[in-house]
Amino acid sequence: MNIVTNELTFYYGKKLAIDSLSLTLNSGFNVLLGPNGAGKSTLFAMLTGLYQAASGAIKINGYDLTLDRSNIMKSMGVVFQQSTLDVDLSVKQNLTYYAALHGISSTQALDNISDILAQLQLTTRLNDKVRSLNGGHRRRVEIARALIHQPKVLLLDEATVGLDIDSRKMITEYVGSLCQQRGICVLWATHLIDEIADDDQLIIIDEGKIKAQGLSADLCKKHKVVDVYQLYRTLTSSTEISR
Numbered sequence: 228m229n230i231v232t233n234e235l236t237f238y239y240g241k242k243l244a245i246d247s248l249s250l251t252l253n254s255g256f257n258v259l260l261g262p263n264g265a266g267k268s269t270l271f272a273m274l275t276g277l278y279q280a281a282s283g284a285i286k287i288n289g290y291d292l293t294l295d296r297s298n299i300m301k302s303m304g305v306v307f308q309q310s311t312l313d314v315d316l317s318v319k320q321n322l323t324y325y326a327a328l329h330g331i332s333s334t335q336a337l338d339n340i341s342d343i344l345a346q347l348q349l350t351t352r353l354n355d356k357v358r359s360l361n362g363g364h365r366r367r368v369e370i371a372r373a374l375i376h377q378p379k380v381l382l383l384d385e386a387t388v389g390l391d392i393d394s395r396k397m398i399t400e401y402v403g404s405l406c407q408q409r410g411i412c413v414l415w416a417t418h419l420i421d422e423i424a425d426d427d428q429l430i431i432i433d434e435g436k437i438k439a440q441g442l443s444a445d446l447c448k449k450h451k452v453v454d455v456y457q458l459y460r461t462l463t464s465s466t467e468i469s470r
């Protein structure tokens with residue numbers, strides 16, 4: 228289970244947004260940390276095949292994204308920054324419709340994620356309209372939906388932005404535990420430093436470039452800083468406080 232990018236470059240017009248970015252991510256919880264405008268969402272759009280690189284290559288689980296996108300999509304789950312749920316449908320309808328797009332029956336879909344729904348405390352909300360759920364519950368539905376086809380790679384773009392502290396904690400802990408339960412490769416983009424643990428694989432990105440990659444605790448030691456906050460301030464152009 229891995230994601231490999233080789234010398235990826237992407238431009239919006241003349242603006243260079245991703246700059247010769249080479250990265251290898253293995254199974255486990257990988258955090259992509261960067262300030263606003265660093266290139267996180269652009270990289271996600273490239274990893275999901277929505278944007279095409281000006282140059283460079285992406286391989287996911289051994290498949291080349293330009294040659295074999297359909298095989299990659301079969302084993303990839305994505306939670307985008309903006310919600311893509313239909314608020315006028317029930318939780319169950321949102322889940323089963325998405326499953327049908329993957330050729331999975333409603334019964335099989337709910338079976339595939341019954342333990343996930345229970346862990347995310349969604350089992351009793353299946354018949355509720357998404358419109359009636361708060362932001363934290365909507366995010367949980369999106370995570371359950373992204374896992375419905377049992378992907379090997381899960382991408383989450385700023386999945387906890389705007390949520391209350393309890394929902395953020397629950398979601399980060401849950402996604403962290405998924406890596407252990409299912410051995411999948413998770414890429415978690417954030418600019419919230421308190422979501423990063425010492426033993427997380429951390430990739431710091433700024434201005435479309437990788438500034439550091441490694442275990443969070445090791446990177447702090449290497450750069451002689453006391454915590455990830457200091458590391459982030461040292462390695463990026465950010466002046467924002469993102470705790």
Ligand SMILES: Nc1ncnc2c1ncn2[C@@H]1O[C@H](COP(=O)(O)OP(=O)(O)OP(=O)(O)O)[C@@H](O)[C@H]1O
Pocket residue numbers: 239242244261262263264265266267268269270418
């Ligand atoms: N549609 C666009 N047209 C032109 N420039 C863009 C466009 N989208 C993004 N950019 C620029 O590309 C760079 C990378 O943006 P991107 O949205 O990928 O960053 P990000 O790290 O996801 O930021 P955020 O945390 O704010 O979502 C930024 O300088 C941004 O202004």
